[in-house]
Amino acid sequence: MRVKTPARREAILAVAADVFKEMGFEGASMAEISARIGGSKATLYGYFKSKEELFVAVTHGEAKKQMEPALAALDQEVDDLAKTLQVFGEKAVSFLCQESTLQTHRMIVAEAGRSDIGRRFHEDGPKMGMERIAAFLKKQMAAGRLRTADPMLATLQLCALLDCETVKPMMLGLETSISRPRMKRMVGRAVETFLAAYAMPSD
Structure with missing residues (x-):
């Protein structure tokens, strides 16, 4: 499993912020966020347990x-x-x-x-x-x-x-x-x- 890093966490937050602004909370999905980051949903859930x-x-x-x-x-x-x-x-x-x-x-x-x-x-x-x-x-x-x-x-x-x-x-x-x-x-x-x-x- 990839080691968690503060830089990776900040990158996730930046991408997620854009997705939430564009789609709202209900419209946004962990799949969309992980796709934009370029990683797997498993990696995303490793940092944050839920949307x-x-x-x-x-x-x-x-x-x-x-x-x-x-x-x-x-x-x-x-x-x-x-x-x-x-x-x-x-x-x-x-x-x-x-x-x-x-x-x-x-x-x-x-x-x-x-x-x-x-x-x-x-x-x-x-x-x-x-x-x-x-x-x-x-x-x-x-x-x-x-x-x-x-x-x-x-x-x-x-x-x-x-x-x-x-x-x-x-x-x-x-x-x-x-x-x-x-x-x-x-x-x-x-x-x-x-x-x-x-x-x-x-x-």
């Missing part, structure tokens, strides 16, 4: 590259909490509103009722991102910038505020594009609302 596992790996690979800069904004020392959340929100929403990201999320939602792909996607991707946001908010609570509360609940509420004017309308096709200045204002409103609920009163 669901491969699809989740593809989506997480792209999300990690795109979301890391947004999450990295939360790793810095904070002087201005509103500004930090604004920078994070703009970077995160910009990625989430990309057509390729929206297309991926639509495929996951469509398939979630028929398999465990929704759970897999959440556990290995968004959940870890939310845990990093929650850790940041917990730190701000300990520093006295935010009132003490459940950090994960606060994270869920922050994400919902960021989504409601941006990602949700784009997902439903109510918006086809959002200009950068307009997105900045939308994120600003989300941050303002979040801080109205959680920020400690200034002296």
